Amino acid sequence: MAQHEITTATLGLDELSIDNRCKVFHKPHVRATRGPREAVQRGLVRGQHHVRRGVAGRSPKDKFILKQEPSQWSVWWGLINQATTPEEFRRAGTTGTLY
Numbered sequence: 001m002a003q004h005e006i007t008t009a010t011l012g013l014d015e016l017s018i019d020n021r022c023k024v025f026h027k028p029h030v031r032a033t034r035g036p037r038e039a040v041q042r043g044l045v046r047g048q049h050h051v052r053r054g055v056a057g058r059s060p061k062d063k064f065i066l067k068q069e070p071s072q073w074s075v076w077w078g079l080i081n082q083a084t085t086p087e088e089f090r091r092a093g094t095t096g097t098l099y
Contacts, residue, residue, distance in 0.1 A: 064088075 065075055067083035075081050084092075 064092075 061079060061082070063080055064082050064084040065071055066086065066089050067075075067077075068086070072083075077083055
């Protein structure tokens with residue numbers, strides 16, 4: 001499988017205010033993602049944090065929906081579908097792009 005190196009600029013991420021110009025490796029070869037065995041056991045592989053968890057997937061309480069027309073009348077609001085305000089939505093977007 002070929003390894004493709006692209007940058008965030010070629011992905012068009014600047015439209016989302018993500019402009020850190022880092023290298024993105026799409027489908028890297030397995031050898032490129034593995035470091036020394038000791039580093040793998042400690043959880044660090046080539047500067048990345050490697051985490052093994054017993055579960056995968058999303059939290060059932062992580063769905064935040066902007067409460068506005070037409071969603072305010074068509075969504076079942078509660079513990080799962082939680083309403084958010086436009087201000088909270090913008091703040092979350094800013095936090096995500098800064099990360």
